[in-house]
Amino acid sequence: MSNQWKVICKVTDIPVLGSRVVNRADKPNVAIFRNSEDKVFALLDRCPHKGGPLSQGIVFGERVACPLHNWSIGLDNGCAAAPDEGCTRTFSVKVESGDVYLDVVELNAPVSEAAAA
Numbered sequence: 001m002s003n004q005w006k007v008i009c010k011v012t013d014i015p016v017l018g019s020r021v022v023n024r025a026d027k028p029n030v031a032i033f034r035n036s037e038d039k040v041f042a043l044l045d046r047c048p049h050k051g052g053p054l055s056q057g058i059v060f061g062e063r064v065a066c067p068l069h070n071w072s073i074g075l076d077n078g079c080a081a082a083p084d085e086g087c088t089r090t091f092s093v094k095v096e097s098g099d100v101y102l103d104v105v106e107l108n109a110p111v112s113e114a115a116a117a
Helices: 104-108 111-116
Strands: 005-010 018-024 027-034 040-044 058-060 063-065 072-074 093-096 099-103
Touching (some): 005 104, 027 099, 040 093, 099 104
Antiparallel strands (some): 005 099, 027 040, 063 072
């Protein structure tokens, strides 16, 4: 995590129990999620199973269900719930005064680094 942050949106721009997609040039998108407690999380918008768009999944508690095969992915760690296995990349999120920030270095990391993280 760096000290460089980019304002992405307002917390209120993310639907409760929903998501918002951050498009990145030449890289997979990032999905920003908001749960019922207004906690905000960011994951690579790709399920570790078959690459399904997590941003289109159903948020419950601190998890999202992949819309393709219903894998349950932790919003805090990006990992699938057992018996499923695999993790998707997480991104550092900061919320201040209602604004949602993502780490610039993480957003700009090459895909190979993002996949390895």
